[in-house]
Amino acid sequence: MQLLVKATSGSQEISVYEANQLYGEIGKYRFLQFSDHAIQGAIDLKNPKRIVLEYPRAIMHLMERNDSVFENVFMIGHGIGTIPGNYPDKRFIVAEIDETVVGLSRAYFHYQLDNVRIGDGRRLLCEQERSGFDYIILDAFTEAGTPYHLTTLGFFEMAKQKLDAQGSMILNLMGKVKNDKIMNAIYSTLGEAFAYVKAFSLPAEHNADIRNIIIVASCRPIRFESKAMAGFNEIQLEEGHILMDKREG
Template structure:
């Protein structure tokens, strides 16, 4: 590993490094990593347009499959700009809390678009016009996980108001599959605002208590997908949880 950048900020430690091995694959990779060894983005330096991580590949499939002609996308959480970079032909707006992350995406990961607003994603989204977006992606993390104020009933209600009648929200969260109390609560809260939901877990091959990538999707219409295009994610059925509210 060759460290290119490292700094501890108010939300987490940020490291950028080059490595010749990523998740068991040999090659030439550059990684953006937050606290606790949590990789937030990675680029194949020999093929920069290749999407390495499974969860953005699965999210892209879900969006393209359910609305192939969508045009407007709002993203909370920038990382290295993987999904926004994939959809250069779409109207994409990104909210990122840490201006340093935006700068690093440009300096080390070739992000060149001018569509990132620095600030709290919820507040920025609340200022958007109603029914403007086809999709909302939530991919925001601190050292403690997904920020709580992005998982409440009030947030999901505000998000639904910004989506058009065919719109949907997709979330990347970390959890323990179907037996995770917090993930169950997030799913139950999401289900209270969206008529249709789906949940998918990336099978990691580790122990049952290990944290894994989980994708939650909520929509006003039925959600479809092709399992072979889900990059290793399989559908799960979360248990009943409590409703998360701003006032809790």
Template sequence: MQLIHHTVSPHQELFVYETYRLYGQNGRFRLLQFSETAVQGAMDLNRPERILFEYPQAMIHLMEHHLPEFRSAFMIGLGIGTIPRHFPANTFKIAELDEEVIRISREYFGYTADNVAAGDGRNLLAAEPPASLDFILVDAFNPAGTPRHLTSLEFFRLADSRLASKGAVILNLAGKESNDRHINAIHTTLARVFKHTAAYVLPSSGRQCNILLAGSHMPVAGRPSQMAGFREAVLEEGHCVRDPRSWRD
């Protein structure tokens, strides 16, 4: 694996790598990694339209299955722009806290759309008109995981107010496949705001795996054969997540 770019932003350390082999596949791949965490985005340079990771494949399926004719989406966390790149005809607004991520996505991954704003995703979402969005996607991570103010009761109430009547919020999280107190709490909090929720887990041999949570006032369900290996999960009851003190003051 060859390092082609390294920088330290005010928020994190960022690496861009290239490799000719990725997860058992031969080709030419470019990767974005945050600090010492897992790879945050990957592109097949020979086929840039190809989606390599399972979680964006599954999120795209949920979107297309839930609202096939959706028009507008708000995404917190740009990465390399995989999901909005897949929907060039739809209106996406993207919030990215780290301006260096925006620059890297453009310079090294060819993201050209003029729909990214630098800033905290929750603050930018609050500026959107009520009932104006079909989807709100949360794919934001810091070294501690998904920021708490993007998984709290107050955040989900804000998301609900910005979604149209059939809209849905979808979160990509990292956690344990079962008995995860943190994931259970986020799901319980989501269910306090939305009538229907769903949870999907991508089994992994490691300590953590990808977990997708979805909430809507309409039933949310994916087709197992099209969920890129994710399977529906039944989560235990947890506590309610409230805003951290910094967001309450």
């Protein structure tokens, strides 16, 4: 594995590596990694158009399956820009808190679209017009996980107002499928704001293993094809407590 660059932003290190193997698959890869060793995005240098990681492939299937003619998307968390980069003809607004991440994605992962806004995703979404988006995607991480203020009932209710009547929220999270208080709380809090909520997980050897979990919330039934979910399986999360904004207790 070869380190191409390491940058420090706040208390977090952000690195770009090249490797001949990624998750057991032989090839030529370049990836962006945070200081907690979590890979935030990867490209196949031999086939740059291929979507390497499973979770963006699953998210894109959910988007296309539930609204094949979607046009407007608000995304929180840039990474290397895999999803908006796959839809250059769609209107994406991408909120990214860390301009260092955006700079690395442009320099090392060839992100060329002019649709990234630097700032807090909740604040930037709040500034958007009502009913303006087909999808809102949350894919934001810090060393502590998904920022709390992006998981509360107040945030989800505000986000719902920014979606059109057929719109959906899609969240990429990291957690456990059993006995995960935070994951269960996010799932239950979404259920307070939206009529339909589904969760999907990559398989793991043990229930206690941390893995990608995708949660979709909508005001209409959620459709998907199992064979197109890039290895994600539908799961049933447990009931949890409702996450409130801190000023609301």
